[in-house]
Amino acid sequence: MAQILYQRLGEIDGIRKLVDDVVEAHMHNPVIQARFLPYRDRPEDLANAKKHLTDFFAAGAGGPIDYTGRSLLDAHRGMNISAGEYMAATDDIMDQLERHGIDEETRKDVLVIAFALKDEIIAV
Ligand code: HEM
Numbered sequence: 001m002a003q004i005l006y007q008r009l010g011e012i013d014g015i016r017k018l019v020d021d022v023v024e025a026h027m028h029n030p031v032i033q034a035r036f037l038p039y040r041d042r043p044e045d046l047a048n049a050k051k052h053l054t055d056f057f058a059a060g061a062g063g064p065i066d067y068t069g070r071s072l073l074d075a076h077r078g079m080n081i082s083a084g085e086y087m088a089a090t091d092d093i094m095d096q097l098e099r100h101g102i103d104e105e106t107r108k109d110v111l112v113i114a115f116a117l118k119d120e121i122i123a124v
Pocket residue numbers: 032035036048049052053056069070071072075076081085086087089090114115117121
């Protein structure tokens with residue numbers, strides 16, 4: 001039987017490693033690094049945001065995980081994120097999926113999900 005997305009992403013350990021590398025990539029991405037670099041000085045907030053990101057992706061991918069973070073709308077409200085910033089963040093996600101050896105069909109599945117969430121993130 002085909003594996004569900006959660007399994008194809010390497011379950012909770014694989015998703016946690018992906019989130020670590022995606023956040024690191026955001027900190028090096030000139031388009032969005034200003035949003036993320038301040039978290040280097042707030043390790044507790046960074047750990048908390050990473051845990052929420054991991055649980056969000058794990059739950060959204062069908063894993064047996066409860067997401068206890070804010071709604072996407074509440075998390076990004078007032079940040080005034082542009083379409084270009086959203087694209088930059090999505091590029092980082094796609095790059096890291098490839099680097100982690102995630103197959104193309106799975107990468108496309110994640111892209112479709114990310115696209116479906118854009119109205120809860122851009123200019124909210
Ligand atoms: C597909 C795109 C995205 C997804 C799925 C996503 C998802 C999330 C999630 C689940 C959280 C955690 C919420 C919480 O801790 O309660 C979060 C936090 C955050 N996101 Fe996003 N996000 C996306 C795009 C972006 C973009 C484009 C930016 C800025 C350029 C951004 C900036 C942030 C920041 C700064 C936080 C931390 C907020 C805080 O705890 O103070 N996100 N995001």
